[in-house]
Amino acid sequence: MHPDESSLTTKTDVQRINALLRRLCLPRWLWRTSVLVIALLAWIWVGKQILIGGSLVNYSGLQSLGAQVVDFLTRINPYLWWGLTIILSLIVLSLARSWLKASIKSGRQVSVSVGDIQKLAQGMTAEGVDVLLWAWDHEAGPVTVGDLIAARDQLRGGRVRKLATARAQHQVLRQIRDGSPPTPQ
Numbered sequence: 001m002h003p004d005e006s007s008l009t010t011k012t013d014v015q016r017i018n019a020l021l022r023r024l025c026l027p028r029w030l031w032r033t034s035v036l037v038i039a040l041l042a043w044i045w046v047g048k049q050i051l052i053g054g055s056l057v058n059y060s061g062l063q064s065l066g067a068q069v070v071d072f073l074t075r076i077n078p079y080l081w082w083g084l085t086i087i088l089s090l091i092v093l094s095l096a097r098s099w100l101k102a103s104i105k106s107g108r109q110v111s112v113s114v115g116d117i118q119k120l121a122q123g124m125t126a127e128g129v130d131v132l133l134w135a136w137d138h139e140a141g142p143v144t145v146g147d148l149i150a151a152r153d154q155l156r157g158g159r160v161r162k163l164a165t166a167r168a169q170h171q172v173l174r175q176i177r178d179g180s181p182p183t184p185q
Contacts, residue, residue: 010155013128017152020112020120024145028107036096043092047085054081108146117143127160134163 059073121129128151135151136143 009125009127010160013124014152014155016120016123017148020116021148024112025107032100032103039096047089050085051081108144108149110145111142112144112148128155130163131155131159134159
């Protein structure tokens with residue numbers, strides 16, 4: 001196959017895998033986006049409430065500690081509440097990030113139906129199917145979204161060429177082992 005044909009068929013295979021991935025992943029993407037937007041809006045409201053509540057704090061009840069302490073606390077009051085809000089924001093951000101990573105991981109483990117694999121494979125080149133077979137660990141279970149992502153990434157990374165080179169090398173080594181002269185490539 002000519003190099004230009006190979007890259008064109010690889011692009012076609014990548015496009016087919018991308019189309020299937022979009023269809024399979026769209027509901028999860030919408031769900032994740034919705035959850036994150038709602039969490040962001042809720043956190044903005046909570047943060048605002050913390051800052052408003054903090055601005056209403058009055059330290060005059062601490063006069064027994066001295067006027068300087070009350071004056072100091074009154075001056076740093078906004079910074080205390082902004083600091084608390086920033087610390088809590090980092091905690092919320094960390095929780096959101098952990099949730100998103102777990103959601104992505106579980107999304108990659110979703111099995112792809114036999115019908116979807118059949119439609120995909122029928123539209124792909126033999127080389128593209130070889131890359132999908134290479135990316136999929138059939139002993140671990142059915143083809144998953146993660147396997148499709150890996151196959152797409154491998155197609156983009158030149159796995160077709162690498163598999164062809166590996167086959168040629170394997171053939172040469174078998175011929176040498178079997179005692180027949182290797183055929184020039």
